Amino acid sequence: MKKILTITVAVGIFLMCSCTRNTEDVREIFAMDTYMTVKCYGENSKKANDEAEEMIKLLDSILNVESDGSDIYALNENGGGTVGEEVSPMIEKALVIASQTDGAFDISIRPLVKLWGFPEGVLHIPTDEELEEVLPLIDSSKIKLNGSEITLGEGQSVDLGGIAKGYAADTVADIYRDNGVVSGIISLGGNVLTIGSKPDGSAWKVGISVPDKDGAGTDYFAVLSLRGQCVITSGGYERYLTGDDGQIYHHILDPKTGYPSKSGLKSVSIVSTDCTLADALSTAVFVMGYDRAVEFWREYDGVAFDMVLVEDAGDIFITEGIKDVFSSEESFTVIEK
Numbered sequence: 001m002k003k004i005l006t007i008t009v010a011v012g013i014f015l016m017c018s019c020t021r022n023t024e025d026v027r028e029i030f031a032m033d034t035y036m037t038v039k040c041y042g043e044n045s046k047k048a049n050d051e052a053e054e055m056i057k058l059l060d061s062i063l064n065v066e067s068d069g070s071d072i073y074a075l076n077e078n079g080g081g082t083v084g085e086e087v088s089p090m091i092e093k094a095l096v097i098a099s100q101t102d103g104a105f106d107i108s109i110r111p112l113v114k115l116w117g118f119p120e121g122v123l124h125i126p127t128d129e130e131l132e133e134v135l136p137l138i139d140s141s142k143i144k145l146n147g148s149e150i151t152l153g154e155g156q157s158v159d160l161g162g163i164a165k166g167y168a169a170d171t172v173a174d175i176y177r178d179n180g181v182v183s184g185i186i187s188l189g190g191n192v193l194t195i196g197s198k199p200d201g202s203a204w205k206v207g208i209s210v211p212d213k214d215g216a217g218t219d220y221f222a223v224l225s226l227r228g229q230c231v232i233t234s235g236g237y238e239r240y241l242t243g244d245d246g247q248i249y250h251h252i253l254d255p256k257t258g259y260p261s262k263s264g265l266k267s268v269s270i271v272s273t274d275c276t277l278a279d280a281l282s283t284a285v286f287v288m289g290y291d292r293a294v295e296f297w298r299e300y301d302g303v304a305f306d307m308v309l310v311e312d313a314g315d316i317f318i319t320e321g322i323k324d325v326f327s328s329e330e331s332f333t334v335i336e337k
């Protein structure tokens with residue numbers, strides 16, 4: 001009798017523990033102009049997501065370049081100032097990546113984004129004279145960062161849209177880690193970070209969108225099986241303005257030409273454990289094009305990253321680090337180091 005009681009109590013405790021361990025908490029958040037989902041498991045899942053939600057909203061309020069209450073708005077208006085300690089590491093990293101990518105990624109892109117009419121959503125095709133005036137401003141080596149004190153170069157303004165979601169993902173990962181969360185998945189406007197494995201121990205499956213405006217977010221051409229990595233995608237199809245003649249002008253601008261980048265790639269996905277890096281590189285690699293991107297990938301000696309490149313004609317290339325976790329019904333070529 002005593003034995004049965006002991007077993008019953010043991011089973012009860014085991015069930016309680018495993019339920020607590022697998023407690024799921026999911027939130028839908030609208031921030032940074034996009035829908036986000038944060039989902040995690042474990043006994044601290046609710047507390048972790050409370051903190052994650054608060055942090056995402058805080059970052060959104062600091063970074064919103066269009067809102068006159070934000071730090072970044074004030075920074076752009078005043079040509080400098082102090083930003084919260086929550087965002088200065090991102091700016092520091094953005095400046096490093098600008099120099100590593102030879103300016104393909106550059107947060108001082110804002111005057112060009114404005115010139116094309118993206119903030120208002122009204123297309124303006126710049127004249128040569130306008131571009132001549134604006135292009136010298138796109139040079140983040142003129143931005144000085146001293147702790148959280150920033151000084152912009154004359155006439156400069158910044159836009160963190162190419163890196164902010166990746167940084168937000170890393171920040172959520174830190175919050176999860178501090179709360180002992182070992183399983184979760186977050187999607188920030190289609191950019192996905194996996195934390196550990198699924199609660200059953202298997203890998204998370206993350207789809208990569210078909211790179212055209214009708215298929216985006218609903219159709220996937222490939223799936224990655226990931227544990228603890230993120231996938232961040234940049235594509236012209238994600239945001240664009242249309243001319244009177246039906247021509248499309250997308251939102252990823254080439255700081256060298258001043259025009260929407262025409263590098264021959266229509267989609268770039270970066271896989272890494274570092275989401276800030278992955279986000280900045282997804283934008284940079286889109287601008288670089290295949291040859292420069294592969295050379296950059298081969299030579300890069302920072303945190304490891306892999307790429308999925310889709311060329312305009314539809315050909316798919318992946319780098320070798322993800323060959324065992326990438327699956328697609330389409331044919332693809334593996335790029336080796």
Ligand code: AMP
Pocket residue numbers: 104105106107109113159160161162163233234235238239251252253254255279282283287
């Ligand atoms: P993503 O979707 O991460 O590639 O980021 C694209 C966004 O980053 C655009 O909507 C602009 O706000 C900004 N952006 C555009 N071109 C660049 C560039 N060459 N470098 C940095 N940010 C850019």
Ligand code: MG
Pocket residue numbers: 161162163234278279280281282283
């Ligand atoms: Mg990006």
